[in-house]
Amino acid sequence: MAIFYHHIASMPLFHGLPTQYCKDLAALVVDQVFRQGQLIFSEGDEGTGFYVIISGRVKIFKLSLEGKEQILHIFGPGDPIGEVAVFAGKHFPAYAEALDDSRTLFFPRDAFMDLIRKNPSLAMNMLAVLSQRLRKFATLVEDLSLKEVPGRLAAYLLYLSKTDQDSKNINLDISKAQLSSLLGTAPETLSRILTRMIKAGLVRSDGLRSYSILDRAELERLASGDRRLL
Amino acid sequence: MAIFYHHIASMPLFHGLPTQYCKDLAALVVDQVFRQGQLIFSEGDEGTGFYVIISGRVKIFKLSLEGKEQILHIFGPGDPIGEVAVFAGKHFPAYAEALDDSRTLFFPRDAFMDLIRKNPSLAMNMLAVLSQRLRKFATLVEDLSLKEVPGRLAAYLLYLSKTDQDSKNINLDISKAQLSSLLGTAPETLSRILTRMIKAGLVRSDGLRSYSILDRAELERLASGDRRLL
């Protein structure tokens, strides 16, 4: 259990939580490992608790009848997933699948609820997490509805360049198929627009999933919704 | 102040909160009235607190460069708005505008934060509210990305028929222009698809903003993402 404690205490979600509570949690928590491609939960499943990712990445997505998928988020170490089912509605609102071999800790609903009632700073942390997600969703809706694919792709590339040490070199980290699902488009469309961007001198492909940003200003114009073609 | 107390105590958000706390809140709260069409806050504004709607309706929306709007939510009495800025990021993530002449109570950030720290049930209520919104966003993204306009419209009509006393008679309550912005499409497209639905015998127009559902099964097929044409 001591090994869980270490993980729990270092999660942003539990930042500021007294040591004893972290230890209590460590005793409740269940360690779960998922293979790459393995489903963690399905939309509609009853949620008896939530997961926090220890290692690996997890995609949260919706599926249409015809099997088309839209990725809502891609989460990594430290991120909680499925917590919505704990606080409202009881069942998971989407699918979750491991993108890599992953490890998670599972927090049973009732024990966690007790703890959150006892500890205001945990509640505040959780409120901050949920609020940030609402924010992310708002921009996702904005992108899907108000921007065309080039704009979405440009925004995503710029987003990557901010996290990956503000440089001009970016790494996609995910397959093009996944990226197209994240941007809400077909893989073919993504491919075409990426080559258009390359031909227009906005970016350069450095092989595999690595790209360089050549014309940041132009990308920013695209990302902000400028309809003007590449 | 006593008059605010009454409103506060009856809000779902404050359900279960001790009387004294409600009274404390009543002393802090600021009453604000907005005219129909008046902007309550803009995207990017600093959020020094949040609002709860007492009467009227408020739309939360994003705007593109070209002025196209996408409605994220339409909220009514009892709903909090702008709370995301309180818990994360400080600035409002979208625009808010009164759809009717409306009245709100404004809760200053710091006082509210203190209260939430002191009262776990308030925290739980807020977590439930945010979770429900995440859920709503997830279905909005699903609709925008995975369904076509007929599917979205069908889903919306069915949604209305559930709230408005499960009958076959529904009332749009908002203009077609607003509805098109909520569904993420152009007014012309909405108009065309609505007439298609009428011609196909799925719904009937009872004048103004009133409609009747004639073929619920077929609407449900459309809403669930069936591509088959009307």
Added chain:
DNA sequence: CGTGGCCTTGATAAAGTTCAAGAGCCGTGG
């Protein structure tokens, strides 16, 4: 050296947008 992933490219079709014009509705004022 071939096989299977994953990505690209091309041709075609579908859905939605845009622009422009017209219809219906309603309150105002002559």
Added chain:
DNA sequence: CCACGGCTCTTGAACTTTATCAAGGCCACG
């Protein structure tokens, strides 16, 4: 009472963007 102006909504036609279907290319791995 009717005509006018201003709304909102509808309809039509051309155009864009994106999806879809179908090959073909590339590359890694056995």
